[in-house]
Amino acid sequence: MEYVGIMRTGERIAARRAELGFSQSELARHAGISQATIGKLESGISSGSSQMHKIARALQTTPDFLTGETDDPSLGAIPLPTPQMIAEQLGMTLIPEVDLHFALGGGSYVDGPVSSTLVPYRTDWLERITKGAQADVILTRGDGDSMMPTILDDDDVIVNRSDRVITKQDRIWALGYGDLVAIKRVRRLASGVFQLLSDNPNVSPIEAYEDELRVIGRVIWIGRRM
Structure with missing residues (x-):
């Protein structure tokens, strides 16, 4: 997926979540945070969160990608361990x-x-x-x-x-x-x-x-x- 031009953090979270096939509730569960936090970020009510590192890990990317510092979601990302x-x-x-x-x-x-x-x-x-x-x-x-x-x-x-x-x-x-x-x-x-x-x-x-x-x-x- 091409992320160039998607600059707002909430938009990137929503786009990456959709790419991985997660609902908001599934992402919240994987990240260990509330769905309300995800919803506020994606809607633009919140522009940032102290839980960004958890969201990034659940989305198999980095906080730098979610905040627009890089357009490559895999750059520096630590893959989730497989079973x-x-x-x-x-x-x-x-x-x-x-x-x-x-x-x-x-x-x-x-x-x-x-x-x-x-x-x-x-x-x-x-x-x-x-x-x-x-x-x-x-x-x-x-x-x-x-x-x-x-x-x-x-x-x-x-x-x-x-x-x-x-x-x-x-x-x-x-x-x-x-x-x-x-x-x-x-x-x-x-x-x-x-x-x-x-x-x-x-x-x-x-x-x-x-x-x-x-x-x-x-x-x-x-x-x-x-």
């Missing part, structure tokens, strides 16, 4: 929590895009359980009781997506087949057919051919709320 930067400073790694319950029964249908949020975990702990592959893990939750007592309904489950080749018997995997997703133990029979096994003895195994399966990853950690 990833904050996590790294705290020795944490952000992993996506996938908003999809992996079925512990017959399977859950995937009928739309899968969304996720980022959840912080200690980097050193993740390195131990993933053997250095923490960039390829997702956090999700089980849904159902067919994997009881190993995995309970709503348990947190970490899946290593870099491990997708089923080479050992009876490991627990996150799988897709057709439009279904599930967490199951997998056993390969001599015939080449895969058995999808539940730890609950009351649930019958499912048989599937290799080309029917989509291996999402191997389950490497299970967490439970008390």
Whole structure:
């Protein structure tokens, strides 16, 4: 955006706020000041404020830009830290929590895009359980009781997506087949057919051919709320 010719402080605040997509209330919240202060500056009722440094930081610029000393909003500005930067400073790694319950029964249908949020975990702990592959893990939750007592309904489950080749018997995997997703133990029979096994003895195994399966990853950690 071209700021040359926009000289009044309030006009610059309003223009920069619009460029970043903030409402007055959002800017006030980010800056930690009242919306009334923002409103008075933008309307011209106030020509300055002792909170200008807070407003400038929330707008990712400097007080010099807001007061017209420079027309470059990035000159001398300190960028706001990203969640990833904050996590790294705290020795944490952000992993996506996938908003999809992996079925512990017959399977859950995937009928739309899968969304996720980022959840912080200690980097050193993740390195131990993933053997250095923490960039390829997702956090999700089980849904159902067919994997009881190993995995309970709503348990947190970490899946290593870099491990997708089923080479050992009876490991627990996150799988897709057709439009279904599930967490199951997998056993390969001599015939080449895969058995999808539940730890609950009351649930019958499912048989599937290799080309029917989509291996999402191997389950490497299970967490439970008390």
